Amino acid sequence: MKRQHSFRRRGLIPLAIVASAALLFSGCSGGEQGSADVAQTAPKTLEGTVSLWHFFSDREADVIQTVVDDFEAANPEVTVEVHTGQDDEKLRKVISSGGNIDVGLSYSTDVVGSFCSSGAFRDLEPYIERDDVDMDNFSDTVKNYTAYDGVRCSMPVLSDVNALYYNQDMFDAAGITAPPQTLSELEQIAEQLTTYNEDGSIKTLGFNPFMGMYENSPGHFGPAVGGEWLNEDGTSAIGSDDGWPLLMKWQKDFVDKIGYEKLQAFTAGLGQEFSANNAFHTGQLAMQIDGEYRTAFIADQAPELRYGTAPFPSHDDFADLYGAGYITGNIAGIAKGSENPELAWALLKFLSTDTDALVTMANGLKNLPTTAESLNSPDLEVTEQYQTFIDIAQNPKTKGTPPNPNGGAYQQVFGDYWTEYQAGNGGDLTEGLAQVDKNIDDSLALMEAP
Amino acid sequence: MTAIDRVVEPAVVPAGSTASAPPPGRPNRPRVRWSIIAMLTPALLGLAVFFVYPLAASVFYSFTRFDLVSPPEWIGLRNYEYLFTKDPMVWQAALNTLWFIVILAPVKIVMALFVAGLLARAKHASGIWRTLFYLPALVPPVASVVAFVFLFNPGTGPVNLVLSWVGIDGPLWFNDPAWSKPSLLLLGLWVMGDIMIIFLAALLDVPRDQYEAASLDGANGVQQFRFVTLPNIVPVLVFALVTGVIAALQYFSEAAVASTVASGKATVGEGASVSFGYPGGSLLTYTQWLYVRGFSQYQLGYASALAVLLFIVAAVFLVLLLRKVKAFSPEGAS
Numbered sequence: 185m186k187r188q189h190s191f192r193r194r195g196l197i198p199l200a201i202v203a204s205a206a207l208l209f210s211g212c213s214g215g216e217q218g219s220a221d222v223a224q225t226a227p228k229t230l231e232g233t234v235s236l237w238h239f240f241s242d243r244e245a246d247v248i249q250t251v252v253d254d255f256e257a258a259n260p261e262v263t264v265e266v267h268t269g270q271d272d273e274k275l276r277k278v279i280s281s282g283g284n285i286d287v288g289l290s291y292s293t294d295v296v297g298s299f300c301s302s303g304a305f306r307d308l309e310p311y312i313e314r315d316d317v318d319m320d321n322f323s324d325t326v327k328n329y330t331a332y333d334g335v336r337c338s339m340p341v342l343s344d345v346n347a348l349y350y351n352q353d354m355f356d357a358a359g360i361t362a363p364p365q366t367l368s369e370l371e372q373i374a375e376q377l378t379t380y381n382e383d384g385s386i387k388t389l390g391f392n393p394f395m396g397m398y399e400n401s402p403g404h405f406g407p408a409v410g411g412e413w414l415n416e417d418g419t420s421a422i423g424s425d426d427g428w429p430l431l432m433k434w435q436k437d438f439v440d441k442i443g444y445e446k447l448q449a450f451t452a453g454l455g456q457e458f459s460a461n462n463a464f465h466t467g468q469l470a471m472q473i474d475g476e477y478r479t480a481f482i483a484d485q486a487p488e489l490r491y492g493t494a495p496f497p498s499h500d501d502f503a504d505l506y507g508a509g510y511i512t513g514n515i516a517g518i519a520k521g522s523e524n525p526e527l528a529w530a531l532l533k534f535l536s537t538d539t540d541a542l543v544t545m546a547n548g549l550k551n552l553p554t555t556a557e558s559l560n561s562p563d564l565e566v567t568e569q570y571q572t573f574i575d576i577a578q579n580p581k582t583k584g585t586p587p588n589p590n591g592g593a594y595q596q597v598f599g600d601y602w603t604e605y606q607a608g609n610g611g612d613l614t615e616g617l618a619q620v621d622k623n624i625d626d627s628l629a630l631m632e633a634p
Numbered sequence: 635m636t637a638i639d640r641v642v643e644p645a646v647v648p649a650g651s652t653a654s655a656p657p658p659g660r661p662n663r664p665r666v667r668w669s670i671i672a673m674l675t676p677a678l679l680g681l682a683v684f685f686v687y688p689l690a691a692s693v694f695y696s697f698t699r700f701d702l703v704s705p706p707e708w709i710g711l712r713n714y715e716y717l718f719t720k721d722p723m724v725w726q727a728a729l730n731t732l733w734f735i736v737i738l739a740p741v742k743i744v745m746a747l748f749v750a751g752l753l754a755r756a757k758h759a760s761g762i763w764r765t766l767f768y769l770p771a772l773v774p775p776v777a778s779v780v781a782f783v784f785l786f787n788p789g790t791g792p793v794n795l796v797l798s799w800v801g802i803d804g805p806l807w808f809n810d811p812a813w814s815k816p817s818l819l820l821l822g823l824w825v826m827g828d829i830m831i832i833f834l835a836a837l838l839d840v841p842r843d844q845y846e847a848a849s850l851d852g853a854n855g856v857q858q859f860r861f862v863t864l865p866n867i868v869p870v871l872v873f874a875l876v877t878g879v880i881a882a883l884q885y886f887s888e889a890a891v892a893s894t895v896a897s898g899k900a901t902v903g904e905g906a907s908v909s910f911g912y913p914g915g916s917l918l919t920y921t922q923w924l925y926v927r928g929f930s931q932y933q934l935g936y937a938s939a940l941a942v943l944l945f946i947v948a949a950v951f952l953v954l955l956l957r958k959v960k961a962f963s964p965e966g967a968s
Contacts, residue, residue, distance in 0.1 A: 273907065273929045273930060276702060276703070276929065276932070277702070277929065279703065280702040280703050298701065298932045299703075302701045302702075302703035302704045302932070303703060303704065304703040396897065396912070397898065398898060398899075448806060448809060448810070449788055449789070449806060449809075450789070451809070451898075452787065452788045452789055452806050452808075452809035452896070453787060453788055453789015453790050454789070454898055455898070456895075456898050456899070456900050457898050457899055458899075458900070520703070589701075589932070590931050590932065590933075591930060591931050591932055592908075592930070593930070593931040596908065596930075597722070600722075600723070600911075600915065603914060603915075604914070607914060619722075623720075623722045626716065626720040627931070627933075630699065630712065630713070630716055630933060630935075630936055631699065631701070631932075631933065
């Protein structure tokens with residue numbers, strides 16, 4: 185029997201190692217950098233198959249397919265393989281493992297810093313110069329968020345802009361004639377429009393300031409104070425910015441005035457953001473910050489809703505910023521492993537610069553087109569609500585979040601702290617923001633050469 | 635005699651037999667069994683490809699700066715230094731995971747054993763009861779989490795509505811950092827059918843005569859469980875513990891889906907990892923943090939360091955666990 189015990193004891197360690205090794209994931213190595221050789225002249229005829237990976241799904245994917253059909257009709261020898269519903273994380277994994285991606289369309293500018301610096305997307309400058317693409321057709325803001333560190337690896341396809349949505353019926357019933365322009369006006373109107381159940385719980389809320397709810401994020405609130413994210417050297421500028429503490433204090437005071445737990449309970453009962461039960465659709469929220477795409481969701485899911493849009497209010501100390509807002513966009517690039525980069529460039533150029541294509545996508549998705557020609561196209565369907573977003577996009581003080589090799593990590597670190605702060609666990613705000621800076625800088629340092 | 639005993643017990647060689655003795659004048663070397671090696675080759679290849687290579691690669695990458703696209707760059711111990719001294723979320727993620735190890739895994743085992751014990755004694759409609767308790771285990775994990783989040787929605791879910799009928803003001807469940815993990819514990823108990831059915835088989839396999847003998851010796855119910863049932867089901871218990879701990883260490887999908895749905899941001903096509911941890915970081919598990927660092931923040935080198943640490947912790951934990959349970963083995967009990 186002793187021998188059996190010895191066998192079992194010796195078996196413990198290998199067994200434990202084998203069992204726990206199942207936890208390790210497989211490391212993947214990127215393939216060879218794709219060739220950046222660009223022909224002197226663009227091919228006269230295009231033929232072959234090109235793949236397009238994008239994140240849209242359902243109704244929105246149908247809109248993209250319409251434009252792809254137009255591209256195929258204009259190039260009869262070309263077939264476009266469309267992969268829908270692919271987020272940035274999948275895109276990166278497939279690119280790095282040498283998967284068959286020619287053109288990748290991302291929903292966020294957060295990937296630009298990483299994709300440009302790592303070479304996941306090819307440098308497009310040789311194609312742009314060769315084909316004499318007029319980059320002045322794009323605004324400086326849009327040009328900035330599609331390049332990183334001097335490398336233009338992506339082209340803007342459409343842009344997203346955030347603004348304030350308000351329920352017109354609720355405004356009319358309360359005798360409110362104009363949307364708020366400052367955060368104190370927003371708070372005042374929100375209180376006026378908030379109603380309660382008999383048990384004291386919230387029935388309808390004027391505006392939900394809860395950080396993390398729907399589109400409530402530091403990035404989307406930030407333009408109210410012109411909040412800076414990064415210094416020129418790439419380090420965090422959040423802790424040294426004058427605006428962020430003011431904005432955070434206003435937001436927390438507003439949350440506390442309503443009651444954190446009461447607000448948390450109300451927020452928990454709201455429908456999913458991208459569903460017909462969105463709280464603005466259902467009338468549970470009188471005002472909310474959201475992107476221009478919400479106009480399409482409302483037309484599709486709540487066509488009876490009477491609503492208006494306006495720039496998101498600015499902080500009282502930053503009144504001159506009213507009219508500006510947050511801008512981001514869909515960006516697209518040629519994957520480094522693309523086997524037919526000329527075809528990929530042709531598709532990418534079509535998606536990012538062809539006025540008809542941009543107008544078709546903008547009309548279908550209710551995103552904003554990015555070229556001056558498409559913004560001024562008579563075919564662009566512009567409603568009163570949609571015009572607000574065009575105006576914000578063209579405001580010179582409108583800001584996005586800067587590209588960074590760490591993706592959107594710096595925004596997440598800040599958002600995590602803000603969530604703690606609104607719950608009353610953030611401690612001293614100045615010290616907390618200094619710690620946010622440190623956490624962001626430490627994480628960035630890991631991405632830098634030793 | 636158990637199966638293992640039979641395998642490891644040396645074959646009895648009849649006295650005077652020379653069948654297995656080495657020829658005179660030759661050293662006593664074990665013979666190479668090429669047929670055995672050939673039959674093991676597929677498994678060994680699988681082990682090399684799916685275990686040894688990923689393990690070695692992860693260890694290597696943990697010492698590099700690697701963004702998945704550019705070639706890895708050696709940076710020594712910087713990832714580990716960052717992990718132990720600077721990562722703002724790793725300890726919260728580790729503590730959350732520890733909660734699932736020390737609470738979820740044991741509670742699920744105890745409850746599964748308890749239910750299996752009741753079902754083993756069921757005289758009437760036992761098949762129906764067994765089916766009812768096993769059925770939830772067949773529900774896909776994502777679907778079960780989504781259903782639970784909607785059932786426990788504090789504003790519109792039926793659970794709090796029913797609680798209000800009896801005068802209880804229900805909690806915020808998946809939307810409250812204090813209640814989010816217990817909510818997942820309830821989900822874990824609901825889907826315990828897989829381990830429960832194994833316990834049931836083990837309990838039904840305990841020889842009845844041992845209970846009769848214990849009863850004749852005056853053992854009460856608790857003593858019968860301690861000295862008859864427990865030693866007989868030790869292998870199943872060890873299996874449940876090991877797999878339960880591993881599942882807790884890997885806890886990912888349920889927490890990730892619960893966070894995404896409860897935060898109101900369930901969608902298709904956009905990065906779901908932005909909602910990981912909701913509410914207030916309470917559901918951020920170690921493996922989710924590893925995923926975020928690797929695939930949202932493009933730090934595969936650092937994510938590999940997190941994976942290596944997880945591997946070491948898991949190995950140590952399992953060695954200690956297996957040594958501990960030896961005390962309850964049939965030999966230990968006897």
